[in-house]
Structure formats: C-alpha cells, structure tokens
Amino acid sequence: METTVKTHDGNGTTSAPAPPAELQPFLHDACVTLCAPSMAVSRPDGQITGGCDGFYHGDRRGLSFLTVLAEDVPNAPISGGPDSAGRASFRTVLRGLAEHSPDPAVTLERRRSVEPGELSETLTLHNAGLTSVRVRFTLRATSDLASMETVKSGHTVPVVAPAIEPDGLTWSDGELTARLTCTPAPDAAGHAPADAAELRYSVELGPGERWEATLSCTIEDDKGEAFPPASPRARVALASGTALTTADRGLDHWFARSRSDLAALLLADPLDENDTFLAAGAPWFLTLFGRDSIWAARMLLPLGTELAAGTLRTLARRQGAANDPSTEEQPGKILHEIRRDGLHFGDGLSVPPCYYGTVDATPLWVTLLHDAWRWGMPAEQVERLLPHAESALTWMDEHGDADGDGFLEYVDSTGRGLANQGWKDSGDAVRRRDGSLAEPPVALCEVQAYAHEAAVSAAALLRAFGLPGADRWEEWAQGLRRRFRERFWVEDADGPYPAIALGSDKKPLDALTSNIGHLLGTGLLDEEESRLVAGRLAGETLDSGFGLRTLAAGSGGFSPLGYHIGTVWPHDTAIAVQGLVRDGHFDAAESLAAGLVRASASFDGRLPELFAGHGTRTDSRPAPYPAACRPQAWAATSSVAVLQAVLGLQADAPGGRLTVRPRMAGRYLPLRASGLRLGEREFEVAVDADGAPRVTGLPEGSVTVETEAAPRER
The missing domain is CATH 2.70.98.40 (Glycoside hydrolase, family 65, N-terminal domain)
Structure with a gap:
C-alpha cells in the first residue's frame, strides 16, 4: 500500500507519496x-x-x-x-x-x-x-x-x-x-x-x-581488510612535517587541520607496506581510488615525494594486464577502485571488488610520475616505473581511443557499471546546456587535457632517461591539441568556451561547467583560449564566491545541491586555481582561492568532499551537501595546492632549479611556510609584507632559486 503525506497549497489539502524508507544517510552533522x-x-x-x-x-x-x-x-x-x-x-x-x-x-x-x-x-x-x-x-x-x-x-x-x-x-x-x-x-x-x-x-x-x-x-x-594501516611513523611524518603562518588565519587553520586529517587517511599496500597512499575519504570511500589518490599525491608534492612514490607503485602493481570485460581491465589501464567486497547499487548496477571503470586515472598516473620526478623523486625510482608509463601511453593510444577518432572516451562495457567514468561519475553529470543527458561513448574535455599533459610529460621523461619515443608523443600531443580546437569549442551570447564533452554523435555537449578549469596549465590551450576560459571561471555563474560551481547557474538541470550539477568541490576549484596561476591569470586565481579559504572557516578547517553551490549572493556561509565525505583526501590536499599557487612554486629538481613567484599572495602577507621539500632537501619560504620572497635551507650552490616579488596589494 502506498503511504501518503499531507501537503497544503492555496487550494487546500492534497496527498503526495511519502519519501521512500531507504535513503542514503546524511552526514553533515556527524x-x-x-x-x-x-x-x-x-x-x-x-x-x-x-x-x-x-x-x-x-x-x-x-x-x-x-x-x-x-x-x-x-x-x-x-x-x-x-x-x-x-x-x-x-x-x-x-x-x-x-x-x-x-x-x-x-x-x-x-x-x-x-x-x-x-x-x-x-x-x-x-x-x-x-x-x-x-x-x-x-x-x-x-x-x-x-x-x-x-x-x-x-x-x-x-x-x-x-x-x-x-x-x-x-x-x-x-x-x-x-x-x-x-x-x-x-x-x-x-x-x-x-x-x-x-x-x-x-x-x-x-x-x-x-x-x-x-x-x-x-x-x-577473518577475511582481512583490503589495505592495512600505514605505520605510525608515516602518519606522524605527514601530520607534522610542515608549518604555515600567514596573515590569514583561515588559511593557516585549513592547512593545519588538513595535515592531521590526511595522516589519518593514510593506508599501506599489503604487497609492500612501505608504500603508502591516501584513501579517498570517510566514511564512504576509505580505500584506494586511482583518480583520487593520484590527485591527492600530486597536490602534496611540495611536502615531499614519498607519498607520490608509494601511490605510483601501489597502482603500478595493479596496472591492467589483460582484457577483462567484467572488470573493465585493459592492458596498461590504471584502476578506479578496490573494495573488500563489490558494490551493488540496485537497479542491476554493481561493480566488482577490483574495478577499472575510469578513463582519467591512466593519463593522470603518467603526469604524477613526471611531476614527482620534477619535485625530486629519486631517479632510480622513476626509472623503474617508466615501463608502466609506456604501458599507460599505449593504453591511451589504443584502448582509450577505442574508435580511433583521436580522443579518449569511455563507455560502460558491462552494462552494470558506472555510466560516467570521469571524475564527475554520477549518472546525470554530463549533459547539454538545455539539460538533456549525454549518451555514451563520451569524450570529456578535461580527459583530453590530461592526455595531452601526460604525452608531453612522458616525452620529457623518455628524453631525460635516454629512451626512444619522445618525438612520437610530442607529435601525438600536437595532434590532440589541434583536434580539440576544431571540435570542442562552442559559443553562446557571451562568446566561445569549451564544451564539457563530445557525445555519441561526436557533437559537443555544450553545458558550461567547471571541467574547463582542468584544461588550464596543461598546454592544451593557446594564450587566447586560456584567457577565454579564465574569464568564464571568473564569471558569477561559475564562481559562487566559495569556489567553482560544477555546473553554471541557469543551465538546464542546475541544482545547488546536485552532486555534480551545481555543488562546489574544493579539489575542482583548487585544480583550476593552479592552472590559472600557471597560465598567468592571477586575479581569477586569487578570487577562487579566497573563496575556498572562506568556505573552510565555515567547516572548521575540515572542508568536505563537496558543498552546496548557492553562493555568497544568497548565503553568508556555504550549506553542506548532507551526504558528503568529511574528511576527503583531495579536499584536504587542496589547502596545499592553494599554498603552492599563492607562492607560485615550481620545481625542477633534475635541473637544480626552484621558482618562487608569489603573484597572488597579497592578502596572505607576511607569510612563512617551513618544512617544504625539494627531493631530500628541506627548505622554507618567507614572503615579507613588502612582497619580497626569501628561500632558506637549500645548500648554497645546490639549487638555483628564481624569485619574483609579489605585487603590492591593489
């Protein structure tokens, strides 16, 4: 028998179905x-x-x-x-x-x-x-x-x-x-x-x-957990290795709270418990996720390369070796997640304990290897992983581009797995501007950027280690960049912008989304295209004042509490902040970073996986997304990503160079960050109130430090 509840409108009392008894529990006050x-x-x-x-x-x-x-x-x-x-x-x-x-x-x-x-x-x-x-x-x-x-x-x-x-x-x-x-x-x-x-x-x-x-x-x-805890030594090192003091106590608190939470999310690989990685988040995702663990390790590189190395090796040991349609494993592919047991979502949807249904973890793995090398991961450790990088590149070229159109795309081959296989993996995440949903196969815009960056990064690694193939992958990246320019750009009354994806008909899905922030800093865009993307990110339909909305306000299907269709994800905004800084758009980066710091104060420094996208025009503080994980690894590591952007830190340990250009540091000065690491060498960056940066702790003559003063506050 259907249960009804009484509702009232201007015409009297009506009946409506009661909410179902089985609903995902809320977490916002847990x-x-x-x-x-x-x-x-x-x-x-x-x-x-x-x-x-x-x-x-x-x-x-x-x-x-x-x-x-x-x-x-x-x-x-x-x-x-x-x-x-x-x-x-x-x-x-x-x-x-x-x-x-x-x-x-x-x-x-x-x-x-x-x-x-x-x-x-x-x-x-x-x-x-x-x-x-x-x-x-x-x-x-x-x-x-x-x-x-x-x-x-x-x-x-x-x-x-x-x-x-x-x-x-x-x-x-x-x-x-x-x-x-x-x-x-x-x-x-x-x-x-x-x-x-x-x-x-x-x-x-x-x-x-x-x-x-x-x-x-x-x-x-008796069955045992999928992954054991990290050692107390590893947790202590992550929790206490770095200190930050700025003029903005909100950033300081977010940074300190995040380090404590990250240490508690640390797990070890049972195949080698010296290798650690970050579980995605509590309570729902306290396990290895390829994409999440890679992004979290990448954001933490200024604090050391040990976590990145452990993450890379943990995933490399499980890199796809065969074609298995039931798990979506393919040779060279990096996995999506591992669970003690599989997951069954109802309506016939389920994933096995080890599941490979992701399109972006593989290129992101290659880029993490490159970036870890730049931050000082020992050369012999990098070299041992190069065969895995070459396998990942082969997957990108062959399996990732299954139909040979020159773009990486995905389709759920099992019929019961994830319909969307980028970071926005809910069923309604990928759509047109009018709200209509994508039909697979889907080629996401940010995945093409990841693939481009991975190819360029791999070319640098292959050349540095004397291996063949660098020219091929640079040419591959150039071709992808050209095809992206021809196929992904759309236009509305405000001008051109990249579509979220190409759909099954190879036509652009023209929703305006935060995904375009992931294109910046990857080399996929030219200077003018980067400027157009920065302008869209700074607009009020995407910038909520607390970070980027996943879907522009006013779009078809927009909901401030929609998981991937209007909420704000801190890591998503932090990725855009870093890309904006790399491409020289400091005002937009500073505004988005300040929004995250504001939001962090509302959550006592423990930013959740996501929160509502209503924005500062209506809310003085962000409303929680009730079922969000908190803490979440890449939300916590976003504090380090923002710090890196504030300092304008770029590392080239193999070349013996460190760059500090604090172009967006004005609101945080004076600033002092200690316990940063370039390879085995620990250093400190201090930026005085006048904007002059100083780097101490690196042995004289071992590293060339290039600095640029922060502009005076406008």
Missing part, C-alpha cells in the same frame, strides 16, 4: 573520528544512534548503536566534536544533581580515540557540587555487522544477537567479530528489546570526586 582503515561516526554529542553512525573497520560496521545515558535525570549535551583526526571529546551536564545554584555540578565526559581495529572511550563522571550523588547510567549497544555498501544505500539489516560476557559483549557472524569490553566490569548486564544489550553502572560520588570507566571495541575480520 562527528567522524578516524585512523584508516577504522573510523567512528557519531552524533555531535557522541552518541551512536543509527543511520550511518557506527564503528567501522575495513568497510564493515562492528558497532551500530552505542549510547551512554544517566537514568532519571535530564542529560544535556553542552559540547562535542573532534579534537584531532583520531580523537574527539564530548561533555554532558546531568541536570539537577548536586546543584546548589543555577550552575551545573555533575558532568559526564567521553573521550574517544580510534586506532586501526579499535575504538576506545574513557567515561568520566565528575561531581563539582557540595553534596554526594548517586548516578545510575546505562550503556546500550547493538551491532548489525553491516557492509558499508548496505549502510550507504540506506538499507537496514537485522542486528546480531550479542553474547553477554562478564566484562562486555561480543557479536559475530563467523567472519567478522566485534567485542565491546568495559573496565571496570559493569554492575549488571542484560538483553534489551530488539536484540540490544544494556550494561549498567551505579556510581556514588562525593563532593569533588571523579569516577572513570574505559570502553574498548575491537573488530577482527
């Missing part, structure tokens, strides 16, 4: 505490109560419900949230206990920490009153041992009946086992309705006294 591959997701008061809440390890949920409540008194949460990526604290007033004035007297504090495979909480009762109190409180817990896929889809599964033990609870399905232990042991334990369990304490506190208990939840998975 507190996420993590140390990959584990994380805890709770309400702002610390309670784990349903939806996406829980304690997870390796894409499985070990706890789905955990509340702590004092009985027979009002529980009033007064503070709560993350203290760092892996720690959070929450405080609740137990009202009416030992109060001799309007002031609160008895509080319950929860201090949470997450390590791989373990959630720990310290509960502290404190009586600051003048009289003794007795507090009876109850811990209630359940577990459904659900997969992340099930949680994300909004499906519910029955909870697992717990085994009650003297010091806690155990849940198991024969493969996954979750144990909750309490120290001291509870005074009583028992079953509660709906297969929940209750652990009860009765505590007497005199004036000024405290009482503590420790909870620990561990998860053991």
Whole structure:
C-alpha cells in the first residue's frame, strides 16, 4: 500500500507519496573520528544512534548503536566534536544533581580515540557540587555487522544477537567479530528489546570526586581488510612535517587541520607496506581510488615525494594486464577502485571488488610520475616505473581511443557499471546546456587535457632517461591539441568556451561547467583560449564566491545541491586555481582561492568532499551537501595546492632549479611556510609584507632559486 503525506497549497489539502524508507544517510552533522582503515561516526554529542553512525573497520560496521545515558535525570549535551583526526571529546551536564545554584555540578565526559581495529572511550563522571550523588547510567549497544555498501544505500539489516560476557559483549557472524569490553566490569548486564544489550553502572560520588570507566571495541575480520594501516611513523611524518603562518588565519587553520586529517587517511599496500597512499575519504570511500589518490599525491608534492612514490607503485602493481570485460581491465589501464567486497547499487548496477571503470586515472598516473620526478623523486625510482608509463601511453593510444577518432572516451562495457567514468561519475553529470543527458561513448574535455599533459610529460621523461619515443608523443600531443580546437569549442551570447564533452554523435555537449578549469596549465590551450576560459571561471555563474560551481547557474538541470550539477568541490576549484596561476591569470586565481579559504572557516578547517553551490549572493556561509565525505583526501590536499599557487612554486629538481613567484599572495602577507621539500632537501619560504620572497635551507650552490616579488596589494 502506498503511504501518503499531507501537503497544503492555496487550494487546500492534497496527498503526495511519502519519501521512500531507504535513503542514503546524511552526514553533515556527524562527528567522524578516524585512523584508516577504522573510523567512528557519531552524533555531535557522541552518541551512536543509527543511520550511518557506527564503528567501522575495513568497510564493515562492528558497532551500530552505542549510547551512554544517566537514568532519571535530564542529560544535556553542552559540547562535542573532534579534537584531532583520531580523537574527539564530548561533555554532558546531568541536570539537577548536586546543584546548589543555577550552575551545573555533575558532568559526564567521553573521550574517544580510534586506532586501526579499535575504538576506545574513557567515561568520566565528575561531581563539582557540595553534596554526594548517586548516578545510575546505562550503556546500550547493538551491532548489525553491516557492509558499508548496505549502510550507504540506506538499507537496514537485522542486528546480531550479542553474547553477554562478564566484562562486555561480543557479536559475530563467523567472519567478522566485534567485542565491546568495559573496565571496570559493569554492575549488571542484560538483553534489551530488539536484540540490544544494556550494561549498567551505579556510581556514588562525593563532593569533588571523579569516577572513570574505559570502553574498548575491537573488530577482527577473518577475511582481512583490503589495505592495512600505514605505520605510525608515516602518519606522524605527514601530520607534522610542515608549518604555515600567514596573515590569514583561515588559511593557516585549513592547512593545519588538513595535515592531521590526511595522516589519518593514510593506508599501506599489503604487497609492500612501505608504500603508502591516501584513501579517498570517510566514511564512504576509505580505500584506494586511482583518480583520487593520484590527485591527492600530486597536490602534496611540495611536502615531499614519498607519498607520490608509494601511490605510483601501489597502482603500478595493479596496472591492467589483460582484457577483462567484467572488470573493465585493459592492458596498461590504471584502476578506479578496490573494495573488500563489490558494490551493488540496485537497479542491476554493481561493480566488482577490483574495478577499472575510469578513463582519467591512466593519463593522470603518467603526469604524477613526471611531476614527482620534477619535485625530486629519486631517479632510480622513476626509472623503474617508466615501463608502466609506456604501458599507460599505449593504453591511451589504443584502448582509450577505442574508435580511433583521436580522443579518449569511455563507455560502460558491462552494462552494470558506472555510466560516467570521469571524475564527475554520477549518472546525470554530463549533459547539454538545455539539460538533456549525454549518451555514451563520451569524450570529456578535461580527459583530453590530461592526455595531452601526460604525452608531453612522458616525452620529457623518455628524453631525460635516454629512451626512444619522445618525438612520437610530442607529435601525438600536437595532434590532440589541434583536434580539440576544431571540435570542442562552442559559443553562446557571451562568446566561445569549451564544451564539457563530445557525445555519441561526436557533437559537443555544450553545458558550461567547471571541467574547463582542468584544461588550464596543461598546454592544451593557446594564450587566447586560456584567457577565454579564465574569464568564464571568473564569471558569477561559475564562481559562487566559495569556489567553482560544477555546473553554471541557469543551465538546464542546475541544482545547488546536485552532486555534480551545481555543488562546489574544493579539489575542482583548487585544480583550476593552479592552472590559472600557471597560465598567468592571477586575479581569477586569487578570487577562487579566497573563496575556498572562506568556505573552510565555515567547516572548521575540515572542508568536505563537496558543498552546496548557492553562493555568497544568497548565503553568508556555504550549506553542506548532507551526504558528503568529511574528511576527503583531495579536499584536504587542496589547502596545499592553494599554498603552492599563492607562492607560485615550481620545481625542477633534475635541473637544480626552484621558482618562487608569489603573484597572488597579497592578502596572505607576511607569510612563512617551513618544512617544504625539494627531493631530500628541506627548505622554507618567507614572503615579507613588502612582497619580497626569501628561500632558506637549500645548500648554497645546490639549487638555483628564481624569485619574483609579489605585487603590492591593489
């Protein structure tokens, strides 16, 4: 029977279908505490109560419900949230206990920490009153041992009946086992309705006294996680290696918070645990994603090349070697994602545990190798990866351009995978200006830019290491640039601009999108074309004031809360900022970067995967996209990308050169960034209030430093 809800309009009461029961859970007010591959997701008061809440390890949920409540008194949460990526604290007033004035007297504090495979909480009762109190409180817990896929889809599964033990609870399905232990042991334990369990304490506190208990939840998975945690040493190095101080405390806070979050997202390759990479984001994407991990490592190159090297090798070990239509693997192709289990989206859509359905990760891998070399990745490590780069180039030329028209395109060959296989991979992301959707195969504009840059970068690598083929790939890039100019440009009342893609009929899909920002700095555009793109990015239909909208306001299908059709993605804007700086469009770059810094303050420095695209004309702060990951790796690394753009940093370690041109640094001066790295050498950049940059820390004569003063603030 269809359920209806009452709605009212000017003509009276009507009935409309109620929303479906199974909806993706919202995250915008969640507190996420993590140390990959584990994380805890709770309400702002610390309670784990349903939806996406829980304690997870390796894409499985070990706890789905955990509340702590004092009985027979009002529980009033007064503070709560993350203290760092892996720690959070929450405080609740137990009202009416030992109060001799309007002031609160008895509080319950929860201090949470997450390590791989373990959630720990310290509960502290404190009586600051003048009289003794007795507090009876109850811990209630359940577990459904659900997969992340099930949680994300909004499906519910029955909870697992717990085994009650003297010091806690155990849940198991024969493969996954979750144990909750309490120290001291509870005074009583028992079953509660709906297969929940209750652990009860009765505590007497005199004036000024405290009482503590420790909870620990561990998860053991006989199948094992897809990727183990990075070593503590690697996490500490990423979290604490660099410091930034500027005149804009918002940028400083975003930068510091991002480093902490990135360390918590770090995972290792089980085939060589010295190689680390960044998981894409929490909670939905806490695993290896080719595109995401590559972009995140590329943005972090000014902090060192170790992460880039680990990311490159991790992906190279899994580079496609055969044609497998079921996974979309092809020789030379870089994968899209790896999961503990496959994903099933409903309506017959699903992807296998190791899935290659992406068109852009392969050229991006080649460019990351080149850029890491420029930033000082050891030559012998680069050389060992050159055969993988040549395989990737062959994939671009043969499989990536399956129909031989000279462009890289994609089509889901399985009929059940991702319909769109660029970074905007939702089903409605690629469209015409009137809102009509693309039909595959699709050739995205930014993928042609990635391919062009990869070919030029590969030519530089091949020439530097004495290998043949450099001339061929430079000619290949020239041909692609010529074809792009002939086929992708469209025009409206405001002039020419690049279309988002070519559709199945090889005609341009003429929506105006943020994708065009990815063309800048890649060499695909000439000077005039770059100027036209910069002007579009600076226009009010794309620039929201908090970053770039993914789809221009006013376009067919535009929605400020549409995943790829109107929201703002920080990494997308940061890529455009870097491209604008490379091509010399500093005013547009400065405006977009300032928008991201403004937005970061609204999210306490932890920028989410994406947020709403309403913009500063209507909103004083950006509204969250309710299901966005937070933290997300490439949103966090965007802070480093913005810093690199602000400083105008360019590296050529093989040539012994470093360039610092802070042309858009005016609002951030004075500025000091320490712990930057060029290969094995650590250096610092300081830019005084007068705009004069200084580089210190590089050995005299080892590197030629080229600097240019920042222009005086206009």
